[in-house]
Amino acid sequence: MRKAMLAAAIAFPLFGSAALAEDTVKIGYIDPLSGGGASVGEVGFKTYEFLADELNAKGGILGKKVEIVPYDNKTNPQESLIQAQKAIDSGVRFLTQGNGSAVGAALSDFVTKYNERNPGHEVLYFNYAAVDPVLTNEKCSFWHFRWDANSDIKMEALTNYIKTAPAVKKVYLINQDYSFGESVRTTARKMLAAKRPDIEIVGDEKHPLLKITDFAPYIAKIKASGADSVITGNWGQDISLLLKAAADAGLKVNWYTYYASGTGGPTAIKQAGLNHQVYQIAEGIPNLGYAPADAFEKALRAKYDFSNFYPRAANEMRMFAAAAEKAKSLDPVKVAEALEGMEFQVYAGGTGVMRKDDHQFFQPMYIASFGERTEKEPFDEEKTGWGWKLVAKIDTDQTMLPTTCKMERP
Amino acid sequence: MSEITLSAAPPRPSITDNLKFYGLWIAATLVLAVLPKIFFSGTSLSTFSLIGISIIFSLSYNILLGQTGMLSFGHAVYYGLGGFLAIHAINIIGFHKWPVPLPLIPLIGGVAGLVFAMLLGWVSTKRSGTAFAMISLGVAELVASSALILRTFFGGEAGVSANRTKLLRLFGLSFGPQLQIYYLIAAWTLICMIAMYALTRTPLGRMCNAVRDNPERVQFVGYDPHIIRYMAFCFAGFFAGIAGALSAINFEIANSAYLGAVQSGTVLFATYIGGIGFFIGPVVGAIFVTLLSLGLSDLTTVWQLYFGLFFIAVIAFAPGGITGLFMMHRPLIRTGQLGRVLPSYLIALVPTLAMIIGLMLAIETTVHYTVNPDEDPHIKPFGIPFDAASPVTWILSAVLVIGGFLIARRTWTRVGQAWDEASNASREKALAA
Amino acid sequence: MLELIVISTLNGVLFGMLLFLMASGLTVIFSMLGVLNFAHTSFYMLGAFFGFQISRWFGFWPALFIAPVLAGLIGAAVERYGLRHVHKNGHVAELLFTFGLAFAIEEIVQIIWGKSPVDFRVPPSLDFPAFTIFSTNYPAYKMFMLLVSIGIFVVLLITLKRTRIGMIVQAALSHPHMVGHLGHNVGHIFMMVFGVGTALAAVAGVIAGPALVTQSNMAGLLGPILFVVVVVGGLGSLPGAFIASLLIGLLQTFAVSMNGSLAGMFGPLSPDYASTWLSDIWNVTVAQIAPILPYMLLVLILAFRPMGLLGTRES
Incomplete structure (x- = not known):
């Protein structure tokens, strides 16, 4: 029977390793496709497929068809490494992942060690949403490229905006109790103290990640503190539940968020009736009035029932194609070299640059608020009728931060 | 059915029985040695490595559930702590250049598991049954939540990573390639399997069975069931720690997912599906569940539904697990x-x-x-x-x-x-x- | 300070009552079948999703009655065709059966309603602030939740202690054979109790759905804490579950409102220790450990008073 079990072992691991097709460029998409994180992972996967179709309509990359191969990592770092190994075995040389900084750190580490131990078979890791600053600072790697602004950059942009908003006087910080939330609150404190010393931090809260069902006690605390603005890096249910509880208690503050636009966020804001009280910092939103982005948004919405959450994914795929064309090769080392320092016309208009020192992409950032729309805002979110409205644009040079990265090049 | 085979004192084995017995272990060794020659892709090697780790972990769990009758919802605590200690050991040893080779690291993990089992086990093993299950659940939640708070030791959500190639090299083995890791894990799997099998044959192993079946009688013959449960718990923690350390070596990272409820649930699934009444049961379960969880998600997006339904079917129709079904015949x-x-x-x-x-x-x-x-x-x-x-x-x-x-x-x-x-x-x- | 105390008490009671709504069903089932129903919160989730779907078709008020009945029927079927069959394989098998069931229910809910939260709203007739205290609004809906929970507690208590049905159920708990000999169908009673227990969970689901988020992970979020309530209160003790629910609700909300830490009490650590693991413990605030306090309570209770606060027997 033991043998029978082992015979079964033959079948399973070899399932993924179909013959290596030389006429396609495979990009391994490693993100949750089952379990709790799957709603986010599936939207990402479809967005990438949409972007691959866009590239293929123009003839692919160097004449080769682009294919996105999904790998389900169940948001677990260990599982991600297994899936990365699977992807590499089936001929994938470019990995992309976004959900979870823990996964991002594990993957970056894995890719670096893999390339060190398997010269000639290098693999690149394109990060589109893991925003922990360490990935482009202490733990930076030559094989990792990040298109999303890391949380420090977002805070830099956000505080540059707050510098110009005198109405903000008392700020409350509430964040999830893990590495990302921790980095949001420490940078917020540091940057606010430097740029607006008159602002008083009236509260600094850490709550457990994705475990709170009722935020009412936290809202009571915010209310008691007398804050006029709240800064939060919360995402997923932690942002929608927080806003819902605030509305229930009748808390009137302005919310400066990172991820209010995530699935369920707009619905919660509309339900809570927080008309233009919730702000979000991102590298692009619908309703910017930039024609190519609007056309993309329209086409994506026509095909799927979600909006474009990932302008950065568009930047990533388009830049990858441009870098390969520039290097005239799909060899990961050459693509990586071409990407370093590359300037690019980004999805939402303007120029972005992939900084050579740390492989962090810098791009114009936008602060937008969510609420009732005028004719200038054609797109709504999640069928709520409300949409994002541009509040401020922060140019690329206003988002530049120094890095502590000491890059080891091959 | 299993009680009879397990608890009756065995007659002195004949020569053919001996041959059969040692032949089985030698065959297992040969299979483990030859496997990577047949399936040499990176994916199959890492799959085999995971299976090996899972076998040790499930067997250690069965010391609790199958042999002593303690249902634990928090066995991953010892697995995870073993993994974390191993990762820190690799980093510290590599930094100071101490002459400790990588193959000895799992022992550190094992000792870590043992120490924590000794610390946390005394109170929880006072009782068996539901009270024990609930305490294990509480302890597991406590440790898993603390892992996110005590950032310096557990590395927060991102965890702690290490480079396994930076240790003292024996016979020129760098332990970079997966193949060498596979053999390391295979060797430890074999050692642990033999050790745990031997444990079931000792008087302690017999007393564990007795505690499971009738704790009152155990008291009548002069033993304290609490002490026996505690000792079984410590052994289980030790082997779980070894499994955790091997996993840390395999992935070169330890994070809070090691300690979590999912890990505890998986080992429970694997052990039960394999069959808790037989020594070989958890081995079969570990192989089966690892393959299923790795392979099924490639085939269908709703693999968890099939997994849940399959589990329900096993409980309802084959309470002895897969091994039980075969042994019935x-x-x-x-x-x-x-x-x-x-x-x-x-x-x-x-x-x-x-x-x-x-x-x-x-x-x-x-x-x-x-x-x-x-x-x-x-x-x-x-x-x-x-x-x-x-x-x-x-x-x-x-x-x-x-x-x-x-x-x-x-x-x-x-x-x-x-x-x-x-x-x-x-x-x-x-x-x- | 007074403001925070009053509001924390209110919030704690509200959360505690929601816990009790679920714990009441679980504790009755627990004491009957001797098995922790891991799928209990799955029925809470089913209640929320049924409530969402039915309120879409017929409105909220019919949903409040139909959804629990549906969930209760499913629960009764699970007992009749599943648990009863597994019973002969022992408690571990029963427990694992509900474990697998929870797994399957979550997946089925995901297949039918998707993985994102659904738009389940408070009915317009209850969508207004009931009163304002210290300039904080209290939604009428939360008051409604409170009233329903108290109502169910009173009705359950009276049914169990004062009526004939309650007597038979209680007798069936401790002496099933005797009750069987007296001509009652014990299997039937078990099925009924299981159905009523799951229906209670579903009531909690319909009520909590609009107030919290109706999503496929809502079962997993509340699962472990519910066991804490039942065990701390004492297995099978309804008043125990009531007290434990309130205790845990208040414990969590009050801990959240406190900012104290060892560093705050004794001053920061000397720089030598600032980057060691000691500093993690030193700087952690009471608010941060609020969610793990119930588990500490659980471990302590089980270690020192294994029968729970008001329980009368061990497991």
Whole structure:
């Protein structure tokens, strides 16, 4: 029977390793496709497929068809490494992942060690949403490229905006109790103290990640503190539940968020009736009035029932194609070299640059608020009728931060 | 059925039994040594490595559940702490250049598991049953939550990583390539399996069984069930720590997922599905569940549903697990009565399979309509293409499910009758002999 | 300070009552079958999703009655065709059966309603602030939740202690054979109790759905804490579950409102220790450990008073 079990072992691991097709460029998409994180992972996967179709309509990359191969990592770092190994075995040389900084750190580490131990078979890791600053600072790697602004950059942009908003006087910080939330609150404190010393931090809260069902006690605390603005890096249910509880208690503050636009966020804001009280910092939103982005948004919405959450994914795929064309090769080392320092016309208009020192992409950032729309805002979110409205644009040079990265090049 | 085989004192083994016994271990060694020669892709190597780790972990869990009758919902605590200590050990040893080679690191993990089991186990093993299960759940939640708060030691959410190649090299082995890691894990798996098997043969192992079956009697003969439960708990923690350390070496990272409820749940699944009544049970379960969790998610997006349904089916119809199902037939094989039941099995298999296929067809069609309603209805779950939009598919699945169920019910009754006849016959034969 | 105390008490009571709504069903089932129903919160989730779907078709008020009945029927079926069958394989098998069931229910809910939260709203007739205290609004809906929970507690208590049905159920708990000999169908009673227990969970689901988020992970979020309530209160003790629910609700909300840490009490650590693991413990605030306090309570209770606060027997 033991043998029978082992015979079964033959079948399973070899399932993924179909013959290596030389006429396609495979990009391994490693993100949750089952379990709790799957709603986010599936939207990402479809967005990438949409972007691959866009590239293929123009003839692919160097004449080769682009294919996105999904790998389900169940948001677990260990599982991600297994899936990365699977992807590499089936001929994938470019990995992309976004959900979870823990996964991002594990993957970056894995890719670096893999390339060190398997010269000639290098693999690149394109990060589109893991925003922990360490990935482009202490733990930076030559094989990792990040298109999303890391949380420090977002805070830099956000505080540059707050510098110009005198109405903000008392700020409350509430964040999830893990590495990302921790980095949001420490940078917020540091940057606010430097740029607006008159602002008083009236509260600094850490709550457990994705475990709170009722935020009412936290809202009571915010209310008691007398804050006029709240800064939060919360995402997923932690942002929608927080806003819902605030509305229930009748808390009137302005919310400066990172991820209010995530699935369920707009619905919660509309339900809570927080008309233009919730702000979000991102590298692009619908309703910017930039024609190519609007056309993309329209086409994506026509095909799927979600909006474009990932302008950065568009930047990533388009830049990858441009870098390969520039290097005239799909060899990961050459693509990586071409990407370093590359300037690019980004999805939402303007120029972005992939900084050579740390492989962090810098791009114009936008602060937008969510609420009732005028004719200038054609797109709504999640069928709520409300949409994002541009509040401020922060140019690329206003988002530049120094890095502590000491890059080891091959 | 297992109580008899496990708890009766064994007669002195004959030479053929000895040969059989040692032959089995030698065969296992050979299989482990030859495997990577046949399946050499990176994926299969890492799959085998994971299976090895899972085997040690499941066997250690069975010291609690199968042998001592303690249901734990927090066994991953010792696995995870072993993993964290191992990662820190690799980093510290590599930094100071101490002369400790990588193959000894799992021992550090094991000792870590043991120490924490000794610390946390005294209170929780005071009671068995539901109270023990609940304490283990509470302790697991406490440790898992603390892992996110005590950032310096646990590295927060990102965890702690290490480079396993930076340690002292023995015989020029760098332990960079997965193949070397595979052999390291295989060797430890073998050592741990032998050690845990030996443990079941010691007086302590026997007393564990006694505590499981009748703690009052154990007290009458002068033993304290609490002490015996505590010792079993410590051994289980030790081997879980080794498994955790091997996992840390394999991934070169330790994070809070090691300690979490999912890990504790998986080992419970694996051990139970394999069969808790037999030493080999958790081994089978570990192999099976690891392959299933790695392979199934490639085949269908709703793999968790199949996993849950399969688990329910095992509990409802095969409480002895996979191994239990096979072991049930041992007396029949011995007396040559297997031929009596096989035909009825084959007959029952056809409608049962039809019902399962119909069910899968229905599930996949539903999934298509609710999850991806706008996409092409020609879907390909499990690599089998069919058209989810065509009424033929719906009718077919309905016919398969309903028809299969009705016929299967009758055929399984016949299996039951055949089984009774065969086992009666084999009992008579055994008595006659 | 007074403001925070009053509001925390209110919030704690509200959360505690929601816990009790679920714990009441679980504790009755627990004491009957001797098995922790891991799928209990799955029925809470089913209640929320049924409520969402039915309120879409017929409105909220019919949903409040139909959804629990549906969930209760499913629960009764699970007992009749599942648990009863597994019973002969022992408690571990029963427990694992509900474990697998929870797994399957979550997946089925995901297949039918998707993985994102659904838009389940408070009915317009209850969508207004009931009163304002210290300039904080209290939604009428939360008051409604409170009233329903208290109502169910009173009705359950009276049914169990004062009526004939309650007597038979209680007798069936401790002496099932005797009750059987007296001519009652014990299997039938078990099925009924299981159905009523799951229906209670579903009531909690319909009520909590609009107030919290109706999503496929809502079962997993509340699962472990519910066991804490039942065990701390004492297995099978309804008043125990009531007290434990309130205790845990208040414990969590009050801990959240406190900012104290060892560093705050004794001053920061000397720089030598600032980057060691000691600093993690030193700087952690009471608010941060609020969610793990119930588990600490659980471990302590089980270690020192294994029968729970008001329980009368061990497991």
